Amino acid sequence: MTAKAYRERVLAEVRTVLPYDGHVWLLTDPATRVGTSPLADVPGLAFPDLPRLGRLRYLTTVNRWDRLLDEGRAAATLLAATGGDLSASLLWRECLSGFGVSDVATVVCADRFGCWAWLDLWRTGGAAYAAADAAFLAELAPVLATGLREAVARTFVDDAEALDLSGPAVVVLSPALVVRSQTAWAAEALFALNPPDDPVSTVPAAAYNVAAALVAQEAGAPVGEPRARVHLGSGRWVTLRADRMTPTGVEEGDVVVTIEVSTPAERREVFALAHGLTPREREVLAEVSRGSDSHAIAGRLFVSEHTVHDHVKAVLAKTGTVSRQVLLSRIAGAA
Structure with missing residues (x-):
């Protein structure tokens, strides 16, 4: 079972026990904790707004997945974390409030081998999560981590299809993470990164995530190194990195995201962690x-x-x- 199929099955089963109105479930690089492949259902969110949502998620430290992991908590709710004052969350204040979100349950899917994913479950219209709901999700978290880690392990096959990125694959984003330009090789790489039913001209979430990780790092609230390894299917892996296109590192400069075929050492680290x-x-x-x-x-x-x-x-x-x-x-x- 793929990581996507696994998440879809879990979401369907969780909903029968714990109703929710929207979700964002993002796989992460196990070492850097930076997001790679999302599975989301966000009512009312337009695709062009995705970079803004991602940027705010990284800049908001309240219940951020890496903070929960460092604190030894597997799940938490936004209402409880803010003492009922949701405006204490930058993400809620500048984005989620516009969707009518009244509470968010966050689950960290991690184990001693790495951070494999995080899950946000939204409730709207004044609905809230109880302490028992958070406890249920906390008990579920290690099971989810194992399931996702094993799914990643299954991506390594000895007859993988080759991925040709002979030229530079570079995407240039504005400080607001809006695409400015990209190389021809980047267009080909992005086509491979996008799900089959997505517009091929869009930049995949993995590129936005490494860029958002860079923004968070510059803001003094790093999630991890702005780098992530992404599985493309058929045993193929690419590594995305983000950097600021200014010699001084000024935050107003454009963000450059590079896409390269993962090196043997990069593949080996994920392989080893995924296999425990x-x-x-x-x-x-x-x-x-x-x-x-x-x-x-x-x-x-x-x-x-x-x-x-x-x-x-x-x-x-x-x-x-x-x-x-x-x-x-x-x-x-x-x-």
């Missing part, structure tokens, strides 16, 4: 990826060869691979 490898197992995997044999790995990590063999066996078992060659092929995405 321990820090030591990730170290061993990195050495195996460099072509090191067990003797060399033992010397570098100051452990016995027997211990190295045990770690390799554990990695193969957790990743469902039968040999080092198959393991590396799956990480690389090439047979």
Whole structure:
């Protein structure tokens, strides 16, 4: 089951227990916590308003997913977090109030291997969430994290289709995150990033998210490095990065988003986290990826060869691979 299918199924089941009027469920890069692939139903939101909504979500620290994670909370509601004063939330004050939103339940889908997604459930028309609702969502959060992490793990296949980005794929956004220009290679990459039923001329949410992460970083409230790895299907991954197009870093300058095929090291990190490898197992995997044999790995990590063999066996078992060659092929995405 894909991450999208999994989220759709969960949303349908949650609604039977906990009604809501709108939702935004965004996958995140497990290491940077920056958003990648959204699944949303926001009544009344026009597509051109998406960049503004995303920008405000990153700038609003009240119940922001990374803050909840750092605080050890899996779920929270906006009314409770603001003491009933919703205007304390920049996002609500400048955006959600216009949609009649009266409460938002936020769920962080994270585990000890990374942050995999966050979910906002909106209620409108004066409806609010109870403490028991937040408790229910908090109990559900680790289950969702495991389900999404396993879905990401399944994206790594050893017969992945190649993605050709031979030229520079660059998108230039205004300070308000409105598209100014893009290269021809960026247009091709954006076509691959967009869902099949979306207009191909639009910039996908992943580009807006890394740009919004940069804005939040500059505002002194960083979510994480403005970088995210995005799965395109068929084992293909690209990495998006955002930076300001000014030598001084002035916040009024345009934002540049680059799109590149993910490097082997970038793929390996997501692969290892998605398969639940321990820090030591990730170290061993990195050495195996460099072509090191067990003797060399033992010397570098100051452990016995027997211990190295045990770690390799554990990695193969957790990743469902039968040999080092198959393991590396799956990480690389090439047979």
